[in-house]
Amino acid sequence: MKFVAVTGCPTGIAHTYMAAEQLEKTARELGHEIQVETQGAMGIENELSAAAIAGADAVILAADIAIEGADRFDGKTKIEVPVQTAIKEAGSIFARAGAVK
Amino acid sequence: MSLEYQFFCPLKHGVHARPATELSRRASAFRSDVRIVNGRTGQSSNAKSLLSLVGADFRHDDPCVLDISGDDQADALRELRTFIEQEFAGLDIAVEDDGRRVVDHRLPPSLRMCNPTYLRGRPVVSGIVEGAVVHLATQRVNPELIEASATPVDVEMDRLAGGFTALVSELTARKARASSLEAGAILDAHIAIANDPEFRDQIESSVREGQSVAVAIQSAKAYYESLLSNAGSRLIEERQLDLRDVCDQLLRSVYGKAAFVSQNGQHLPESAIAIAEELTPQQFLELDKSRIRGLIVNKIGMTSHTAVLARAAGVPMICDLQKSSIVLTDGRFAVLDGDHAILVVDPSGSIQRYYQREQTKRTRLRQQQRARAQLQAATADGETVRVFANAMSPLEVKKAIDAGADGIGLYRTEWMFLDRPAPPTEGEQFETLAEAVRAAQGKPVVIRLLDVGGDKPVPYLNLPVEENPFLGYRGARIYPEIERVVRGQVRAILRASALGRVRMLVPMIATVAEMQWVRSLVADVMDELNQEGVDFDRELEIGAMVETPAAGLVIAQLARVADFFSIGSNDLIQYLLAADRGNERVRGLQTPYHPAVVAFLKAIVDQAVRAQRDISICGEIAGQSEYLPLLLGIGLRSLSSEPTAVSVVKARVGDYDASDCETMVQTAMTAVDAGSVRTLCAKLQVRPKSRPLIEPNVVLFDSTAGTREEAIKDLVDNLLIQGRIHDPIDIEEAVWTREKQSSTSVGYGIAIPHGRSRQVLANTISFLRLKEPINWDDGAEDAVRFVFLLTIRDSEADQSHMTILSQLARRIMQDEFRKGLEYCETPTAVVEHIRNHINLNDVETTAGG
Numbered sequence: 001m002k003f004v005a006v007t008g009c010p011t012g013i014a015h016t017y018m019a020a021e022q023l024e025k026t027a028r029e030l031g032h033e034i035q036v037e038t039q040g041a042m043g044i045e046n047e048l049s050a051a052a053i054a055g056a057d058a059v060i061l062a063a064d065i066a067i068e069g070a071d072r073f074d075g076k077t078k079i080e081v082p083v084q085t086a087i088k089e090a091g092s093i094f095a096r097a098g099a100v101k
Numbered sequence: 102m103s104l105e106y107q108f109f110c111p112l113k114h115g116v117h118a119r120p121a122t123e124l125s126r127r128a129s130a131f132r133s134d135v136r137i138v139n140g141r142t143g144q145s146s147n148a149k150s151l152l153s154l155v156g157a158d159f160r161h162d163d164p165c166v167l168d169i170s171g172d173d174q175a176d177a178l179r180e181l182r183t184f185i186e187q188e189f190a191g192l193d194i195a196v197e198d199d200g201r202r203v204v205d206h207r208l209p210p211s212l213r214m215c216n217p218t219y220l221r222g223r224p225v226v227s228g229i230v231e232g233a234v235v236h237l238a239t240q241r242v243n244p245e246l247i248e249a250s251a252t253p254v255d256v257e258m259d260r261l262a263g264g265f266t267a268l269v270s271e272l273t274a275r276k277a278r279a280s281s282l283e284a285g286a287i288l289d290a291h292i293a294i295a296n297d298p299e300f301r302d303q304i305e306s307s308v309r310e311g312q313s314v315a316v317a318i319q320s321a322k323a324y325y326e327s328l329l330s331n332a333g334s335r336l337i338e339e340r341q342l343d344l345r346d347v348c349d350q351l352l353r354s355v356y357g358k359a360a361f362v363s364q365n366g367q368h369l370p371e372s373a374i375a376i377a378e379e380l381t382p383q384q385f386l387e388l389d390k391s392r393i394r395g396l397i398v399n400k401i402g403m404t405s406h407t408a409v410l411a412r413a414a415g416v417p418m419i420c421d422l423q424k425s426s427i428v429l430t431d432g433r434f435a436v437l438d439g440d441h442a443i444l445v446v447d448p449s450g451s452i453q454r455y456y457q458r459e460q461t462k463r464t465r466l467r468q469q470q471r472a473r474a475q476l477q478a479a480t481a482d483g484e485t486v487r488v489f490a491n492a493m494s495p496l497e498v499k500k501a502i503d504a505g506a507d508g509i510g511l512y513r514t515e516w517m518f519l520d521r522p523a524p525p526t527e528g529e530q531f532e533t534l535a536e537a538v539r540a541a542q543g544k545p546v547v548i549r550l551l552d553v554g555g556d557k558p559v560p561y562l563n564l565p566v567e568e569n570p571f572l573g574y575r576g577a578r579i580y581p582e583i584e585r586v587v588r589g590q591v592r593a594i595l596r597a598s599a600l601g602r603v604r605m606l607v608p609m610i611a612t613v614a615e616m617q618w619v620r621s622l623v624a625d626v627m628d629e630l631n632q633e634g635v636d637f638d639r640e641l642e643i644g645a646m647v648e649t650p651a652a653g654l655v656i657a658q659l660a661r662v663a664d665f666f667s668i669g670s671n672d673l674i675q676y677l678l679a680a681d682r683g684n685e686r687v688r689g690l691q692t693p694y695h696p697a698v699v700a701f702l703k704a705i706v707d708q709a710v711r712a713q714r715d716i717s718i719c720g721e722i723a724g725q726s727e728y729l730p731l732l733l734g735i736g737l738r739s740l741s742s743e744p745t746a747v748s749v750v751k752a753r754v755g756d757y758d759a760s761d762c763e764t765m766v767q768t769a770m771t772a773v774d775a776g777s778v779r780t781l782c783a784k785l786q787v788r789p790k791s792r793p794l795i796e797p798n799v800v801l802f803d804s805t806a807g808t809r810e811e812a813i814k815d816l817v818d819n820l821l822i823q824g825r826i827h828d829p830i831d832i833e834e835a836v837w838t839r840e841k842q843s844s845t846s847v848g849y850g851i852a853i854p855h856g857r858s859r860q861v862l863a864n865t866i867s868f869l870r871l872k873e874p875i876n877w878d879d880g881a882e883d884a885v886r887f888v889f890l891l892t893i894r895d896s897e898a899d900q901s902h903m904t905i906l907s908q909l910a911r912r913i914m915q916d917e918f919r920k921g922l923e924y925c926e927t928p929t930a931v932v933e934h935i936r937n938h939i940n941l942n943d944v945e946t947t948a949g950g
Contacts, residue, residue, distance in 0.1 A: 010842045013855045013891060013903070017910035018847055025914060042903045064843060087914070088848050 001097065003027060003034040004048050004056040008063035009083045012040030019062045019086035020046075026090035034060075039067055048072070058097045062086035103170035104178045109162050111190035114426075116159035118151070118343070120192035122293045125151045127184050129298075133171025135181065140164030148181075150299035151290075152344070156328040208441055209830045210837045211814040215451045217443075221423045222397065224442035225408045227745070228417030229456055229463070230394035231436045231448070232372030234429045237380070237388075242319065242352060243362050251313035261304065261314045264355035268347075269295050271354065294347045300325070314355050322348040369393065374437045374444070376422075376429060380407050390414055395437035397422055397444060409513075412743055413497055419444070451808070458811065462818040469822055470748035474505025478751040480733060481788035484759040488751050489547075489741035491719055495536035498546070501744035505751060508544035510741020511606070511667065511719040512537060514551055514590065523561050524586050530593035538601035545602040547644070547667065547741075548594050550587065550619070552576050552608035562586070571675070576609020576646075580618060587619075591626045598638035606667055610645040610652050616662040619643065644715075648672040653705045660712035667741070668705060670720025674698055693722045694775035694782070699731060699766060706736040717741055726753045730785045731778075733759050734766030756787045756827055756862065784859070787827045789894060792863035794905060794941055798823055799867040800928035806869070809877050809885075813837070813854055816867050816890040824862065825892070831860040832892060846877035846885055849919055853910070855891035865892050866909060868931055887922060889913075908939045 005023050009015035020036040027034035035052050038045045050072070053059070058077040061067060062085065079096055086093060112120055128135040128148040135148040139157055141164065146157040148167070159165065167185070169177045208217075251257055272295060276288040294300060300321065307317035325344050352360040369375070374395040375388070385396075385407045396411055396418040411418040417439030427446055429435075436445040436456055445452060478486045489510030490501030498509055517525045517533060538546050553559050554567075554575025562583055567573040580587045594605055607619050620643060630637050645662075647653050648669030656666065670693065671682065678695060680687040692698070702718075709716035717739035722728040724742025726749055732740060733754070742750055765785050769778045801819060806812040817833050820826045835856030839845065846852040867890045874884030891906050912918040918938050925931045935941075 011839050011855065011857070013857075013893065013906050014845065014853045014910040015847070017907035018914050021911035021914040038907070040903070040907065042907065082843075084843065 001032050001057045001094075002055055003032055003058055003060055003094075003097065004052050005034060005036045005060035005086075006039060006048070006063060006067050007036060007083060007086060008039035008065045008067050010064055012042075015064075015083045015087065016040035019083045022087050022090045023060065023062065023093075026094065030091070030094050032094060039063070039065070044068060060086070060093055060097070062093075103168055104174050105169075106167040106178060106182050106185075108165055108167070108185055110159045110165055111161075111185075112159075112193045113161050114193055115161060115163075116154055116157070118155055118290055120189055121151050121154040122290055123192055124181075124184070124189070125149050125154060125293060125297070127181060128177070129296075131169075131171065131173050131177035131180075133169050133174045133177045135177060136168045138166045138168060140166065147299055150297050151293045152297050152325055152328070153299045156325070207830055208443070209814075210833045211810045212441075212452070212455050214810050214837075215449065215455055217445045217449075217452050218427065218447060219443040219445040220425050220427055220429075222419035222442045222444065223421045224439060225398075225420050226396075226412045226416060226418040227439040228395075228415065229436065229438050229440065229459055230372070230374065230417050231434070231453070231456065232374045232394045233370040233431075234433045234435050234444075234446075235369060235373045235375055235431050236429075237375045237377040237384075241362060242315070242349075243356075243360055246313075246315040246352075246356060246360060247319060249313060249315070251308075251311055251316070254309060254311065257308045257312075257314050258305070260355050261308055261317070264314065264351055265295065265301065267354040268351050272350075290343050291347050291350070294344060295351070315352060315360075318348050318352055318355075370432070374435055385410050390416070395439070397437065409493065412745065413493065415745075451810075454807070454811065455814070458814055458818065462822065465822050467748065469824075470752045471504060474748035474751045476505075476751075477507075478754040480754055480757055480759040480762075482758045482760055484733075484738060486733070486754045487717075487739045488747050488754070489545075489717065489719075489739065490744040490747050491741055492537070492744060495533060495540045497744055498537045498540040501747060502540065502542055502544060504744055504747045506544070506744065506747045508602075509537070509541055509546040510717055510739070512546055512548045514549060515553055518551060518553065518559055521561075524589065527589045527593050530590060531596050534593055534597035535600055538597050538603060541601055543601060545604060547604045547606050548597070549606040549608055549646070550577070550580075550594075551590055554579070571672070571681070577607050577615045577619065578609060578611075580615075580622075584622070588622060588626060591623055592630065595623075595626060595630055595637040595641065596635060598641050599636040603638060604642045604644060604665065606644045606646060607663075608646045608669070609648060609672075610659065610663075611649040612651070613655070613658055613662055616643075616645055616659060620662055647705055647716075648676070650677050650701070653701060656705060656708035656714075657712050660709070660714050663714065665715040666705075666709050666717075668702065668716065668718040668720065670702075670718055670722050673701075673720070677701055692775045692779075693728055693731065694778040696770055696772045696774070696778055699735065699772075699778060700770040702732075702737075703735045703766060703770060710736065715739065724750060726750060727782065729753050730757055730762045730765060730782050731769070733757055734762030734764075734769070736763070752824070757785070758788055761785060761788075786859055786896070787862055789861075790824070790863040792825065792865070794864055795866045795868070795932050795935055797928035797932055799825070799865055800931045801867070801869045802928060803872045804869050805872055807873070807875060809840070809852075809875065812852075812869055812871065812875065812885075812888050813840075813890070816854075816869050816888065817892075820865060820867060820890075820892060825865050826858075827860040827862055829860075831858050832856060834858075836890070836892075840878075844878040846883075847913060848883060849913070850874065850883060850886040851889070851913055851919070852877050852885045852887075853889045853891065853913065855893070855906075857893045857895040859895045861892050861894040864894055866890075866906070866935070867892070868928075868935075870931075905939055905941060909935070912938050 007016045007019040016038050020038050023036050024034060035048060036046060037048045053072055058079060059073045061078060061080045062083050064083050079093055081093055125148060136145050137148050138145045139159055144157045146153040167181060269292060272288055272292045276285055303321045304317045307320060308314060369389060369392040371392055372394045373392050375393050376397045378399050380398045393416060396416050398420050399422060408418060417437055419439055419442045433446055436448050438445060478488055487507045489508045490506035491511040492498045492501050492509050493513040493516050517530055554570045554573060597603055607616060610616055623643060642664035644665035644667055645659050646667050646669045652659060674693060675682045677698060678690050680690040682691050706716055718737055719741040723740040724746030740750060765781050769781050772778045799819060801815060804815050806815050813836055817829050821829045826832050835858040836854050839856050840854055845854045869888040871886050874886045877885040921934050925934050
């Protein structure tokens with residue numbers, strides 16, 4: 001499957017990036033494609049293009065903050081989880097995505 | 102037929118002294134007998150007796166019956182019923198917080214989260230000690246009085262009656278002169294006890310039975326003490342002190358001074374935290390310092406001489422302990438935390454561990470600062486700042502020089518003159534001063550001429566006791582009258598000047614004439630010594646203390662007769678703000694942050710610079726690092742603090758840019774109030790330091806921390822010791838604010854607490870390896886063994902460092918990185934490992950800002 005994701009945490013120093021790393025790593029292990037945008041203390045990095053969003057089967061929002069540009073994902077299948085879940089149980093997120101699809 | 106009125110006790114804290122005093126006063130206005138029966142205990146008490154009321158343990162909502170019988174019972178009932186219904190409840194007080202003290206000093210989160218039970222005071226001498234609380238008895242009843250047999254009953258009765266009359270009239274007179282509401286209220290309570298019918302009856306019946314007045318008073322004291330200590334309310338237990346006081350005063354008014362002998366050798370526990378209402382310097386000196394670990398004195402200003410002695414002896418001390426429902430019974434175990442000005446009672450295991458860590462930190466910090474203190478202090482932008490010490494004995498001079506002081510900025514000589522029947526001889530003075538000058542090892546010593554007035558006991562000078570000694574006859578003003586004494590001192594100082602670098606300082610200057618008087622005396626003494634062929638420094642410089650606003654406004658004129666200036670900020674601030682520093686009610690005004698103080702100090706320093714005269718500051722604020730940006734911004738480049746503060750001040754100077762401070766002071770002078778100036782100071786950015794993000798000295802192995810709190814404290818303390826942060830409390834707060842949003846335990850046995858703060862001097866990745874894994878938070882499923890603490894400077898320009906941190910965060914998710922960490926056996930290996938996985942070089946070469 002193809003995923004896009006956004007991660008973000010309140011201070012934007014650690015969890016944002018850990019979640020991004022974990023989602024990327026787990027997606028690789030499960031044979032999925034993923035692009036992760038981080039919204040941390042350095043602002044938005046690896047920003048998702050409209051095309052990437054359009055081409056994704058599902059959107060993972062792993063954030064403890066209100067993310068920027070949430071309207072970009074209107075109409076898409078969204079899986080919204082706390083950032084901790086992406087770090088600790090990334091596998092379950094992809095499993096959920098499979099179920100909703 | 103008596104009259105009754107039933108009610109429920111409306112007082113939340115029960116009938117304690119204040120409502121009882123008022124009720125007994127109202128009841129005493131009637132001829133009728135007035136009793137109250139407590140339905141809960143069945144006890145009946147005399148409503149005219151304060152002691153009977155407070156001893157009966159009336160608690161909130163107890164059913165009570167007021168029982169009145171006598172010829173004016175109807176009036177009494179009407180009046181007392183109205184009083185109980187309308188006023189009684191209003192006499193209760195909020196016990197926990199009397200609200201007068203503005204909470205200024207914060208407690209670190211790692212202590213706060215241990216939930217300490219504590220009482221706040223005001224800081225006097227820093228340091229941390231634990232021990233058993235003990236109330237100091239400075240006198241005890243003369244045993245001979247107790248042993249002597251009674252004279253005939255009618256003689257004893259007359260003595261007692263006379264004693265009561267004298268006592269009440271003395272208390273009433275003191276009440277009329279009372280300087281504050283608080284003092285007045287205490288005297289009211291004392292008068293009420295002295296007039297208490299039950300109390301008097303108790304003593305009188307003992308005397309009628311053939312006891313002497315002394316024995317009768319002592320047994321009444323014992324009786325009521327036990328009655329009050331059995332009362333359920335702690336507020337009432339506290340009345341014991343008042344009762345003891347009244348009994349002692351009564352003894353004194355019957356027997357005069359012979360009633361007491363001074364108490365030396367009170368049995369003290371091995372580690373005692375001594376509590377005293379007042380403590381004179383003499384009493385302090387007599388205490389067994391091997392047992393006294395800490396000191397709490399209630400009536401004392403920050404500058405009292407007892408405080409100076411305690412500081413010199415290294416005894417942590419706080420004053421003005423808050424009123425509280427916590428009763429400090431003798432023997433209760435406590436920690437006196439002089440740094441945060443609190444007394445923590447019955448410290449739990451976690452609190453004791455906190456303080457052990459705190460002690461370790463203090464020791465390491467002191468070593469670090471001492472090592473650096475031998476170097477010349479300079480601001481981050483390169484302005485040299487000389488840090489001197491205040492001292493009052495050769496031993497203190499030695500300590501100060503060892504601690505890195507650039508010299509002695511204020512050598513107090515009063516100590517040689519106090520508490521003795523005659524002034525010291527010139528020879529004696531010379532011996533002491535010579536020792537002090539030698540102890541300075543060639544560094545300058547500024548010796549201040551005798552600074553005494555009506556507030557300091559120097560019996561042989563016959564100084565008048567004055568209504569307001571701080572605006573009275575003191576300092577240089579008294580010199581012409583005691584010329585012989587001053588001459589002796591000048592001779593001793595001049596002789597000592599041959600042995601090192603000595604300067605002379607004249608206290609309490611308000612006019613040019615006062616300086617001229619001293620100069621001509623010095624010139625005269627120089628001639629004398631010349632003729633005698635005695636060696637001295639012919640170029641000896643004479644400076645003026647600037648502690649009156651008058652002196653501060655005529656620096657240019659004074660510069661003609663003064664070779665240098667020293668600002669005595671304690672007095673100067675009190676005079677400028679017209680606020681007595683010993684008066685609790687105006688203490689809020691007493692702050693160097695007042696824009697008037699800032700502007701005035703700046704004007705003084707500017708004038709001195711224009712007149713090309715050295716100027717330094719030697720008040721308490723010179724040693725309190727929170728004021729350092731203010732002092733640097735005012736233009737001061739020479740400070741004189743307490744010896745213990747020297748290394749701290751020196752270490753802090755380099756945290757600031759003098760030019761930043763100067764800009765800040767320009768704004769501070771026009772600020773609306775002290776609060777705004779305080780904020781300006783706190784917001785001043787400390788200068789960033791150029792350091793690698795991670796070094797072996799921020800990698801801690803085998804930490805014994807047993808909780809998240811302890812782990813974070815260990816890491817933050819180490820950052821302070823390594824000079825990577827400024828205010829550790831601020832850093833802890835930032836880390837805990839983040840931690841409370843959601844735990845930073847990320848699984849794999851790793852936690853990455855982090856925070857951003859302006860108080861960070863150098864961005865850091867610190868690492869802690871725990872000896873035993875700890876449960877990071879209640880929700881964490883696995884125990885934490887490795888802790889990365891990321892402390893980041895809170896400013897805009899740090900994006901490059903963020904890259905590093907985001908890299909670290911990503912690496913933690915990789916098995917290979919984590920495995921490698923497990924194998925690291927030295928701090929250096931950890932640093933290498935991290936450097937191998939994260940490219941730090943780009944960032945570090947641009948670091949520093």
